[in-house]
Amino acid sequence: MANPAHAVPADHAAAPTQSYFMSWLMTTDHKRIGVLYGLSAICFFVLGGIEALVIRTQLAAPGQHIVDAATYNALFTMHGTTMIFLGVMPMSAAFFNYLIPLQIGARDVVFPRLNAFSFWLFLFGAIVLNVPFLLTPFVDMRVIPDGGWFGYATLTEKTYTPGASIDFWICGLQILGVASMAAGFNFIVTIFNLRAPGMSLLRMPVFTWMTLVVQFLVVLSFPCITIALVLLMFDRLFGTHFYMPEGGGDPLLWQHLFWLFGHPEVYILILPAMGIVSEVLPTFSRKPLFGAPFVIFSGITIGLLGFGVWSHHMFTTGLGATSDAAFSVTTMLIAIPTGVKIFNWLATIWGGQLRLTTSMLYALGFVCMFTMGGLSGIMHASPPVDLQQQDSYFVVAHFHYVLFGGAVFGLLSGIYYWFPKMNGRFLSESWGKVIFWILFVGFNTTFFPMHIVGAAGMPRRIYTYDAGLGWETPNLIETVGAFTIAVGVLFFVIDLVRSIRSTSGPLAGPNPWDGSSLEWVTESPPKVHNFDVTPTVYSERPVWEKNYGPGPGYSLPTVEEHIHLPPPSIRPFYLATGVAWFLVSWLVAGQFFTFGVCSALVAVCVILYSCVSWFLEEGH
Amino acid sequence: MLPASSGSAAAGHHEPQAEYAVTGVPSYKLAMWTFLGSDCFFFGALIGTYMTYRGKSLNGPYPLDVFAPAVTSISTFDLLLSSLFMVLAVHYAKRGEINKMMLWTGLTMLGGLVFLGFQAFEFHSFVEEGLTMKSNIFGCTFFTLTGFHGAHVAIGVLLLGLLAWSVRTGKVVNPGLTTEVIGLYWHFVDIVWILIFTLVYLLEFTK
Amino acid sequence: MLAPRRLLARLFAVVGSVLPLALVAGCGSSTMSTIEGHSDLTRSILDIYGTIFWIDLFLFVLVQGILIVAVIKFRATGKETAPPEQVHGNLQMEVGWTIAPVLILLVIAIPTVSFIFDSQAQAKDDALVVNATGKQWWFKFEYPGYSFETANEIHVPLGRQVDVRLQSDNVIHAFWAPQIAAKRDMVPGRVNHITFTADTVGTFLGQCAEYCQDSHALMKFRVMVDTPEDFEKWANHEKQPVADTNEASDGFKAFQGATCIACHAIAGSSAQARVGPNLTHVGSRTRIAAGLLENNEANLKLWLKDPSAVKPGEGRNGVGMPNLNLTDEQITTLVAYLQSLK
Structure with a gap:
């Protein structure tokens, strides 16, 4: 029973009988879960980066045979899947987890165990996707996912890809989908229900706002890919023909369902970075975000429009003139709220006192390169131009400007901004600036020439190309750029590890950057229960106004609070195991049908047991 | 400013954070609404798939060859009735009349089980008549859509069972809220069935 | 305002003077360049491309300019x-x-919307119809008006509208000939159209643009734009059966003996299978292996020796050309025979 009297302040990790390992396995602390997400994301980002380096090495010169065609196809599939689902999304999730409760003045998310469940399930999904790399030497079939991150039917059907590669991909994505949706419900309710007193919706930090929009996109778009994958799995497993024209199906149904998920997914990747930049630019300009309500409503508009543009990925599939025209116009409409955001960011720094910290450099780099990606996006929003650019390297350049120059730079800005909050000490600023310039130069060296080589007609997803088409030099430059990025990432990882282990260096204190939102009230790193007393908020910039006026900003009531925090729990890990087991069973059923089905039934029992024990678990 | 530490908590008291509710909607309830919003897209995708492929089968059996409207109407009525039982269960749970709540919860479960029985019977007879998941695009879409709906009903029955058992053993702090949240789910699944019944079954008979 | 197309070309030339490689991309005859049009379709695409390019360039300079000025002007002094x-x-x-x-x-x-409706309008009645089917990993071209079939090389007449009907009976491919036809997908179960009227005589490159597994990178084709006279000459030649249909010849016996006949057709002979490319006039094609290799003796031998060494995935899962484990003798006979099929 919840007995407030003895619960002041209960430490999640304090149970003395727990080993260090078990304390992480059983943690329900949003900050620890955030750290787990962040570290996993960095590992997978490095893995996806290594895949990219092999790809770039192969393409450095025409007609190379560093890897064969099949391996190359697996590599670009895994590079895309990894960077999207295991790199950028969990890195964003790390920030959601760590920051949302701090920014809204809460002690944790609303369902801490569900939060832990999301993380473990994410980790299982990531493992399922990557385990084929280890399996390959031991099996006599293709097992590394090789259907492209978009997995277009009919190629992914059993007829055309008979091995287990697509089954691993389906299973991994299904697991990740459940994990993302569970986190989505959690954060929506957290943001609505756990805000500190006085924090009306429009007083929420912009990062929290963008998180809210992203969670709505997650819970509404992931069901579409879940169904798309289920239908594909049924085709492969039970001989249905949802996507096979021979049986009356239509391969374009896959594309509709996939992009109905896939386009909101693009905003799931970019909106968190936009939120981060909307925090960083004002702080280091020492000004409020210009037109904050407009930035927020632009984010909401982008989210809403994101559900109405999916067919712009299908301009070449022959949907008909009316559909092409309609989706072209809706796609162009998205440029409006996006433009509003960019101009508001520019107006934010205009007239400020800019402190060019590493975090600020990344945020400025974000604005610079995201703009570039947005502008090239306007080109293929127009179907005639898309008929030339679709599936060419021009598009590869476009979305890397959005997702690397945009999302990843935004996330790096966030890492440099909030690292002292998480760690108590800073990342090296001098190294940080060097790394920024390495990455900035490396990034543009890698991806700018892709515009040129794309305009010169180089298609995507080709493992080799002929000399004489004007593709050689840009490709070589791109490869040099890719290794430059690798050097930058290597330095970053070294500095990150060094900083985490460091016990010297200046302490950050609660508010090292003169930030304005509630996380800067807490100690660095925050106490397990975040706030000794829940603050009351009077402004959308509580900490800034407290320091500089004109309003009181926030206040800390003097009433004594009973702090009750959820105790550690192993149930999330059990339930995640059960759910992952259930979904992996269907992967196994692709090769050993009866065994797989029996295993799925056992998994259902594990899930039921975990659910019941979860439901009945006592608070301590 | 702090919400009361008891009274608003739903099942379990493990998540004290769940007791706060700035919006005034209890967190468990808000979470259920969010989930149902998500589930709308889940069924939206399934029903969309069914409707896209409606009438596109290259060979039989076609819907009119296998549908038995009388049987499905009875099972539909049964599911609707179970929703009424659910309303009553919520009503008594909120008034704290646990015995009556248990009675109506049991009847709701029974309604769900009868519906699942009908579905098993229907699937069996369709297979007998030669309609399987493989036979044509109607088979693919029909079994997938109604199968996933059936799975939702089955999960609902399990949830109600868990509810009844934990109320009986006193594990639930606030039976009113918990019953109401599960009730939301039950009604949603019911409404989805009305959509399916209309679009999949009734539409075939409107020519 | 100048024709946007010309401005675009000039701008790429300017970029090219900074990065000489862009010049290579933008010029030359046998390229995949998307900023060079040789048909009504691709030229009208370039008009819109140019308009957007200039707008984009203006916005780019505006935003980056403000950003740079702001960073310089408002940098904190401490x-x-x-x-x-x-x-x-x-x-x-x-x-x-x-x-x-x-x-x-x-x-x-x-202009975008007006292009969409114009470019997808019904083809004219006198348009040349070509049925193009994507295969793993080659293109089949049928000329229903002339009743013949060829592979990987499509000839079209100058100045006459062409209606390419795009299909697939396996996975999704895309027909992309940037300078002539732009791009559309070949989706199983559908027929898509590209209509265009070529305005320059020459050979233009094309390539599959939708990932279709192993040899996707090597799935190429060529569009040959001929004068109307040359086109008629070519088409009339293509629809003739081969001159030498003597099935007792060593060449044809080798063709039968090596089981080529199970998949390939030679019009006028008993070889009528339609699995692989039609070989009736294979000797007169400029390239083999889906545009990958020049059509000569050495390459034909290389191809017959082990197709999957040339194009990965050939013969895997029953897709494409299997390795028939031919002897050198068989190969020599076959190559001579294939080269005789002009």
Whole structure:
């Protein structure tokens, strides 16, 4: 029973009988879960980066045979899947987890165990996707996912890809989908229900706002890919023909369902970075975000429009003139709220006192390169131009400007901004600036020439190309750029590890950057229960106004609070195991049908047991 | 400013954070609404798939060859009735009349089980008549859509069972809220069935 | 305003003087360049491409300019005593930069929408119809008006509208010939159209643009734009059966003996299978292996020796050309025979 009297302040990790390992396995602390997400994301980002380096090495010169065609196809599939689902999304999730409760003045998310469940399930999904790399030497079939991150039917059907590669991909994505949706419900309710007193919706930090929009996109778009994958799995497993024209199906149904998920997914990747930049630019300009309500409503508009543009990925599939025209116009409409955001960011720094910290450099780099990606996006929003650019390297350049120059730079800005909050000490600023310039130069060296080589007609997803088409030099430059990025990432990882282990260096204190939102009230790193007393908020910039006026900003009531925090729990890990087991069973059923089905039934029992024990678990 | 530490908590008291509710909607309830919003897209995708492929089968059996409207109407009525039982269960749970709540919860479960029985019977007879998941695009879409709906009903029955058992053993702090949240789910699944019944079954008979 | 197309070409030339490689991309005859048009379709695409390019360039300079000026002008000196003026926003400016993009987008959207409807209009009655089917990993071209079939090389007449009907009976492919036909997908279970009228005689490159597994990178084709006379000559030759249909010849016996006949057709002979490319006039094609290799003796031998060494995935899962484990003798006979099929 919840007995407030003895619960002041209960430490999640304090149970003395727990080993260090078990304390992480059983943690329900949003900050620890955030750290787990962040570290996993960095590992997978490095893995996806290594895949990219092999790809770039192969393409450095025409007609190379560093890897064969099949391996190359697996590599670009895994590079895309990894960077999207295991790199950028969990890195964003790390920030959601760590920051949302701090920014809204809460002690944790609303369902801490569900939060832990999301993380473990994410980790299982990531493992399922990557385990084929280890399996390959031991099996006599293709097992590394090789259907492209978009997995277009009919190629992914059993007829055309008979091995287990697509089954691993389906299973991994299904697991990740459940994990993302569970986190989505959690954060929506957290943001609505756990805000500190006085924090009306429009007083929420912009990062929290963008998180809210992203969670709505997650819970509404992931069901579409879940169904798309289920239908594909049924085709492969039970001989249905949802996507096979021979049986009356239509391969374009896959594309509709996939992009109905896939386009909101693009905003799931970019909106968190936009939120981060909307925090960083004002702080280091020492000004409020210009037109904050407009930035927020632009984010909401982008989210809403994101559900109405999916067919712009299908301009070449022959949907008909009316559909092409309609989706072209809706796609162009998205440029409006996006433009509003960019101009508001520019107006934010205009007239400020800019402190060019590493975090600020990344945020400025974000604005610079995201703009570039947005502008090239306007080109293929127009179907005639898309008929030339679709599936060419021009598009590869476009979305890397959005997702690397945009999302990843935004996330790096966030890492440099909030690292002292998480760690108590800073990342090296001098190294940080060097790394920024390495990455900035490396990034543009890698991806700018892709515009040129794309305009010169180089298609995507080709493992080799002929000399004489004007593709050689840009490709070589791109490869040099890719290794430059690798050097930058290597330095970053070294500095990150060094900083985490460091016990010297200046302490950050609660508010090292003169930030304005509630996380800067807490100690660095925050106490397990975040706030000794829940603050009351009077402004959308509580900490800034407290320091500089004109309003009181926030206040800390003097009433004594009973702090009750959820105790550690192993149930999330059990339930995640059960759910992952259930979904992996269907992967196994692709090769050993009866065994797989029996295993799925056992998994259902594990899930039921975990659910019941979860439901009945006592608070301590 | 702090919400009361008891009274608003739903099942379990493990998540004290769940007791706060700035919006005034209890967190468990808000979470259920969010989930149902998500589930709308889940069924939206399934029903969309069914409707896209409606009438596109290259060979039989076609819907009119296998549908038995009388049987499905009875099972539909049964599911609707179970929703009424659910309303009553919520009503008594909120008034704290646990015995009556248990009675109506049991009847709701029974309604769900009868519906699942009908579905098993229907699937069996369709297979007998030669309609399987493989036979044509109607088979693919029909079994997938109604199968996933059936799975939702089955999960609902399990949830109600868990509810009844934990109320009986006193594990639930606030039976009113918990019953109401599960009730939301039950009604949603019911409404989805009305959509399916209309679009999949009734539409075939409107020519 | 100059024709946007020409401006675009000039701009790429300017970029090219900075990066000489761009020149290579933008010029030359046998390229995949998307900024060079040789048909009504690709030229009207370039008009819109050019318009957007200039708008984009203007916006790019504007945004980056403001960004750079702001960073230089408002960099903190460290001597500030108080925070800068706390400006929270400005309604007029917000309305301004909401409406300005709408106007800019109208400039793009109007020609875009009109292009969409024009380019997808029904083909003219006298258009040349070509049925193009994507295979793993080659292109089949049928000329129903002339009743013959060829592979990987499509000939079209100058100045006459062509209606390419795109299909697939396996996975999705895309027909992309940037300078002539732009791109559309070949989707199983559908027929898509590209209609265009070529305006330059020459050979133009094309390539599959939708990932279709192992040899996707090597799935190429060529569009040969001929004068109307040359085209008629070519088409009339293609529809003739081969001159030498003597099935007792060593060559044809080798063709039968090596089981080529199970998949390939030679018009006028008993070889009528339609699995692989039609070989009736294979000797007169310029390339083999889906545009990958020049059509000569050495390459034909290389191909017959082990197709999957040339194009990965050939013969795997029953897709494409299997390795028939032919002897050198068989190969020599076969190559001579294939080269005789002019």
